[in-house]
Amino acid sequence: MLTKATKNNTKKPPLAIGRSAPWCEVIAMAKKMAPLQMPVLITGESGVGKEVVAQILHYWSEREQSNFIPLNCGLLQDQLLESELFGHKKGSFTGAIQEHDGLFHAATEGTLFLDEIGELSATCQAKLLRVLETGEYRPMGSTQIKRTNARIIAATHRDLEKMISQGRFRQDLYYRLNVLTINIPPLNQRTDDIPLLVDHFLGQTLGGTTPPVLAPGAMKQLMGHHWPGNVRELKNVIERLRVYCDGEIRAESVESMLSSQSVNGVGDNSLATFHAAGTLARMEHAYVQWVIERCEGNISQAARILGVSRTTIYKIQNTLQ
Numbered sequence: 001m002l003t004k005a006t007k008n009n010t011k012k013p014p015l016a017i018g019r020s021a022p023w024c025e026v027i028a029m030a031k032k033m034a035p036l037q038m039p040v041l042i043t044g045e046s047g048v049g050k051e052v053v054a055q056i057l058h059y060w061s062e063r064e065q066s067n068f069i070p071l072n073c074g075l076l077q078d079q080l081l082e083s084e085l086f087g088h089k090k091g092s093f094t095g096a097i098q099e100h101d102g103l104f105h106a107a108t109e110g111t112l113f114l115d116e117i118g119e120l121s122a123t124c125q126a127k128l129l130r131v132l133e134t135g136e137y138r139p140m141g142s143t144q145i146k147r148t149n150a151r152i153i154a155a156t157h158r159d160l161e162k163m164i165s166q167g168r169f170r171q172d173l174y175y176r177l178n179v180l181t182i183n184i185p186p187l188n189q190r191t192d193d194i195p196l197l198v199d200h201f202l203g204q205t206l207g208g209t210t211p212p213v214l215a216p217g218a219m220k221q222l223m224g225h226h227w228p229g230n231v232r233e234l235k236n237v238i239e240r241l242r243v244y245c246d247g248e249i250r251a252e253s254v255e256s257m258l259s260s261q262s263v264n265g266v267g268d269n270s271l272a273t274f275h276a277a278g279t280l281a282r283m284e285h286a287y288v289q290w291v292i293e294r295c296e297g298n299i300s301q302a303a304r305i306l307g308v309s310r311t312t313i314y315k316i317q318n319t320l321q
């Protein structure tokens, strides 16, 4: 078994900031599991850092020089997801104008990170189970069996056991995935991580300008917040504060930013927050904004999810400005 000490690393380690006891435990667990070939299931609320931990598992494994391929299973419709994962033959469905190899092929010596695993269709669940049991799969429309050696890391913010009891997730697949599990606690249980994360997000360059400093009291506000959207929400808040505050970030600015977050529903990951958004136009704006943030600012991806053009997204974004 190779370890970091015995091989040459050419890639930079993933950024995994934190010093709280729960976060250090997560990292220690990930490093221990990294060299193994078995699948890993990472659980935790949205935005806690599941993909960050998946990258650590890849980086500290002997697969590190091969591909790390992340896929959010909740972002594609059933047929497209199946084709994206397992590939397809030309003409196997409308729009399949050329052969496609799929991500199990692309990740064959590397790691395939399947985020939002609870969103997989029944067909994809059955195919994934077969890959986990035999390493084999069949591309859509093909009679040929292919093999993959990809390591599978799955993640979810859902309660998979509850989904099993509702008949929405296969129990056999759950047992296969749940051999090694890492649970990442929410950010409000890791408040010691907040100062480091804030410093890091503040320090990220903003067009060459000097980042503002936090006034006394501002950090207290940040550490006392509930952070329903976890590290992703913290990152968004700091990015906005950097734009709006020159020189110094005062406690009042943090307070008003955090209260506007919950009114607009952009910090939370649940749709429930949108009831507070007011008019239909506000609600539409807040929802579009929420999807864009979930896509890390990728407008094309957000447009695909919302089923509208990029121009429509830009128009909606401008309506309330």
Ligand SMILES: Nc1ncnc2c1ncn2[C@@H]1O[C@H](COP(=O)(O)OP(=O)(O)OP(=O)(O)O)[C@@H](O)[C@H]1O
Pocket (backbone or CB within 6 Å): 015, 016, 017, 018, 044, 045, 046, 047, 048, 049, 050, 051, 052, 053, 115, 157, 231, 232, 235
């Ligand atoms: N410990 C950390 N250090 C630095 N950045 C972090 C850390 N944890 C999370 N982040 C950042 O926060 C954002 C959300 O993290 P990530 O995508 O890993 O969360 P997630 O749990 O996979 O979310 P989701 O369930 O919505 O997919 C990313 O921009 C990521 O870089």
